[in-house]
Amino acid sequence: MNVQPTACATAIREIWTAWPEAGAVPAAALSHASVCVACAGELEAFRVFCARGAAIDGRSLAWSRLLPAARQRRLAAATRRALAPAPRRFRPLVLVPALAAALAALVFRVRPSPQEPPLPSGAIEAVENRDMLEHLDLLENMDLAEKLADRPRGGAQ
Amino acid sequence: MNEDSESDEDLVRRARAGERDAFGALIDRHQKAVAGFLVGVLRDLDLAEETAQEAFVKAYENLASFEGRSSFKTWVSHIALNAARSRQRWAGLRRWLSLDAPRQDESGAWEEQMEAAAPDEFAAFERRLEFDRAMTGLGPREKEITALRLEGYDLNEIADVLKISEGTVKSTLFTATRKMREKLS
Numbered sequence: 001m002n003v004q005p006t007a008c009a010t011a012i013r014e015i016w017t018a019w020p021e022a023g024a025v026p027a028a029a030l031s032h033a034s035v036c037v038a039c040a041g042e043l044e045a046f047r048v049f050c051a052r053g054a055a056i057d058g059r060s061l062a063w064s065r066l067l068p069a070a071r072q073r074r075l076a077a078a079t080r081r082a083l084a085p086a087p088r089r090f091r092p093l094v095l096v097p098a099l100a101a102a103l104a105a106l107v108f109r110v111r112p113s114p115q116e117p118p119l120p121s122g123a124i125e126a127v128e129n130r131d132m133l134e135h136l137d138l139l140e141n142m143d144l145a146e147k148l149a150d151r152p153r154g155g156a157q
Numbered sequence: 158m159n160e161d162s163e164s165d166e167d168l169v170r171r172a173r174a175g176e177r178d179a180f181g182a183l184i185d186r187h188q189k190a191v192a193g194f195l196v197g198v199l200r201d202l203d204l205a206e207e208t209a210q211e212a213f214v215k216a217y218e219n220l221a222s223f224e225g226r227s228s229f230k231t232w233v234s235h236i237a238l239n240a241a242r243s244r245q246r247w248a249g250l251r252r253w254l255s256l257d258a259p260r261q262d263e264s265g266a267w268e269e270q271m272e273a274a275a276p277d278e279f280a281a282f283e284r285r286l287e288f289d290r291a292m293t294g295l296g297p298r299e300k301e302i303t304a305l306r307l308e309g310y311d312l313n314e315i316a317d318v319l320k321i322s323e324g325t326v327k328s329t330l331f332t333a334t335r336k337m338r339e340k341l342s
Contacts, residue, residue: 016334017327020307049338053288053307061285062308064193067202072189079188079210080181083217 007032011039015046020060022050165229173220180217187230188213190308191237197289197304198241208244212237231317234310238301238318291337299333302326 014029025043033039053061064072163182171179188209195205216223216233223232288307292300298319305315312330316323 013327013331017312017330019330019334045338049334049341052341053284060307060309061281061288062190062193063196063205063285064189064308066281066285067189067193067196072192075192075206075210076181076184076188079184079213080177082210082214083177083180 008036008039011036012042015039015043019046020050020053022047166225169220169223169225169229172217180220183229183233184213187233190230190310191234194234194301194304194308194310195237195241197292197307198238198301199244200289200293204244205241208240209237212240215240227317228314231310231314234305234314234318235320287341288337291340294336294340295333299329299336302329303333303337306330 011029011032014026015033018024018026018029025046029039030043033043161182163179165183165186168179168183168186172183191212192206192209195208196202199205199208212233215236219236223229227235292303295303301319302315305318310318312323312326315326319326
């Protein structure tokens with residue numbers, strides 16, 4: 001029987017995308033294969049391929065079926081444990097230094113800062129005046145002027 | 158209350174209200190599938206389990222931001238996939254910087270891991286390993302979609318996890334199955 005190449009292409013695609021379940025080939029593809037020799041051959045090849053991918057007892061070769069159940073239970077238990085919050089245990093070796101540090105920090109914060117005794121007002125004024133004169137370079141200039149005035153002229157004694 | 162019969166939506170609501178056990182029920186329900194597809198993506202059992210755990214813890218911490226537009230399963234799977242991608246980037250960088258010893262070739266490391274995990278299931282493991290080896294030739298997105306599909310996610314769920322259209326999922330899966338078929342033949 002003559003069939004359209006596009007119909008064959010569609011049927012072949014449908015057949016192979018049913019892998020790995022030989023029984024999951026869509027009805028349309030099966031129907032097409034029943035009237036198309038080429039596609040019937042593809043269907044047969046597909047069934048052989050699926051049989052090769054099935055375990056001896058016909059079950060699938062999914063790793064979840066092949067791996068030992070005990071191993072999978074261990075994994076599930078480990079994952080459950082990984083979800084759980086860390087157990088709250090009393091750990092004096094950690095708590096004692098931590099508490100001591102916290103107490104020290106508290107004492108340091110609460111302790112009033114030592115205040116320096118106030119300077120007498122006369123002393124403050126003296127320092128301020130001296131600072132002012134130094135900044136103006138007045139003292140230095142006055143000394144220089146005095147020295148120049150006292151020096152004998154022409155070097156004759 | 159029987160948590161087995163409760164819907165994911167109800168469990169999420171209770172978990173948001175602070176009931177840790179409700180989230181525990183969500184872990185029991187979905188972590189196997191999440192860890193399963195991560196094995197396919199990361200190709201390392203321990204790393205996959207670690208990443209699955211990380212994803213669920215992250216989901217729990219961000220439960221308030223879960224808007225319920227997608228299912229809880231695809232939401233947590235999306236978180237897990239992002240975590241896996243991030244780990245892969247870091248692993249690649251570490252290898253490039255030579256800070257890590259080069260990882261064992263998958264042929265050796267896989268058998269060792271699986272044999273240690275469950276020797277009685279070795280035949281089934283071998284079949285799966287055959288597929289996982291075929292998956293090594295796939296691109297990152299093809300690999301992710303294949304891993305999710307093998308874990309039982311339907312096309313709609315995969316589109317939700319990867320935040321892509323279902324059409325893109327289909328076309329990528331089609332290409333991926335072609336490649337694997339060639340590799341396995």
